[in-house]
Amino acid sequence: MSPPTRERVLQAIQRLNYKPNAIARQFVQQRTTILGVLLGDLSNPYYAHMAQVVERAAFGFGYTTMFSNIEGAEEMAVSGVDALLGHRVAGIVFLAFVARRSQVNDALQRAGVPIVFLGLSESWGDSVGPRDAEGGRLATDHLIGLRHRRIAYVRTPLVERTGDRSRFRGYRTAMLRAGLEPLPAFVWEPGTERMRIARRITSLDAALSAPDAPTALFASNDIGAIALIEACELAGLAVPRDISVIGFDDITIARLQRISLTTIAQPLHFQAERAVSLLLERIADPRIQPRHVRVPVALKVRGSTGPPAGARRRARSASTSAYTKR
């Protein structure tokens, strides 16, 4: 094409404000540059942040993101998935979590759409997530290092099952290695008063103030940990004086002075990049075997953990905690 002609075409593009019709292109090419993102609760800062970095990573690879919230009723969730499949997304980033045998899982598997699980794992697709078991060990070792001996793992419904189990496994490993007895998982839903320990159902207060109550709690995630701190303080236990609490995720607010949560950090940005690139590889060649990437985690020591009461000087433990005094 001659330079002057070229120039005139370019001008016409400018003048008419022409934008190539991606719909038409996608239609004829039979493939889109849209990545579906299946989400749960965006008010959970962990997911909000992860969603953001996924969008950025996808954009960096030339893809746009179509979000769909799939928490709540199964049928709503399925129609959210159908909407994404109807729009023929090139692949799906699975960021929420659902029951193992759910209609959502079935619909996804049946559709055969390329998928990557982020922050959790599922055998039939690629996955990227933190080294949960290692994180569980790090958290527990930190508490053991502070001389805690009665340490409990507190499971909240806010963390996905595979991650939860691995974190608990890490806790057990660390306890056993230190010659301590692992307790059964404490199961607690933030906002409630009920605590389940193995088959026994008791109250949160009772579980925390019994003579043999744990002196340190490892919550399965930060939101749960923060809720747990609030619950402890409501029950009259000062953190970390009377009881230590450690979380998992290192969400932004964990760093606030007033929260100052000791926790296990995982690199969100890096995980999102990896997840999107795994997904794009699978889109390019759907036959490759599922790959499972685990990324390193790191302990962040802050103010919510300390030595158990018995290990301190009397004078110190007589004073009231800064946090309970309001």
Add this chain to the structure above:
Amino acid sequence: MSPPTRERVLQAIQRLNYKPNAIARQFVQQRTTILGVLLGDLSNPYYAHMAQVVERAAFGFGYTTMFSNIEGAEEMAVSGVDALLGHRVAGIVFLAFVARRSQVNDALQRAGVPIVFLGLSESWGDSVGPRDAEGGRLATDHLIGLRHRRIAYVRTPLVERTGDRSRFRGYRTAMLRAGLEPLPAFVWEPGTERMRIARRITSLDAALSAPDAPTALFASNDIGAIALIEACELAGLAVPRDISVIGFDDITIARLQRISLTTIAQPLHFQAERAVSLLLERIADPRIQPRHVRVPVALKVRGSTGPPAGARRRARSASTSAYTKR
């Protein structure tokens, strides 16, 4: 169609797992059921929550959402907008904020795409947002009611300009009505030490501990308010004993015991619904005049505000604040 034939067709749909190709439909109909959402920082819980409710509202109306983060470099932002326009989104929900005269604004206006501004306003499109000025008055009246007389409005870069100005206006109105002198806006960026007051640049510490320093601060939004509380306490001022802080938005973490932020609440869910329905009306008929919907706000009194030091009994003010003692 005869019932048995109908049955066989339905079965074939099941068997082949047929999903109508939305791309083809959108292509031929020359309109999509995708709403573009322009976002800023999703780690700001206010935006994350708003984004979530927008997605839910859109889904409820049969639309999917395509997200694009437009914070950062202008050219990145413009290509994010172009991606949405290229996908021929039916309309755009503008959730982030950019400079008034930005390339993003120009691109959007030039494209003539139906748009609704959420949480901010812009003359050339529909908008939905809180009654900012009323919120500013409510916040200021609350502080005045506690007997504060030196009250400052603290502007942070986290809130959009139109909202910020209206909140400040509300502050001024309340001060003048109470016969108090409004101070010029304090301009502060969380994480920094610099404070700008009118033309004067000073340090945060100096601004807060001068003899005529304000005894109460009204921050333009919650994230700013929480950062401000941290900064005050780092500077040795207890909240609310030495200084009161009120925010705006009522983000989820404001309710945490440890944060307990007094603030102005705005109904996010309702705003998202209204925004999406305005947008759909405009998509149906692009000629209607821009409408600007303002929704009610409400004061939430929590623990970050109290009477000024001078108005209390000596005994009380002699004790250390719960928060600074760590």
Add this chain to the structure above:
DNA sequence: CTGAAAGCGCTTACAG
């Protein structure tokens, strides 16, 4: 190398 034609999977307007 250049240009015209076919076709992606739907919807819609129209002929029968």
Add this chain to the structure above:
DNA sequence: CTGAAAGCGCTTACAG
């Protein structure tokens, strides 16, 4: 009411 044809705006394979 039913069924066949045209066409949406691109890309791609192919003829010239």
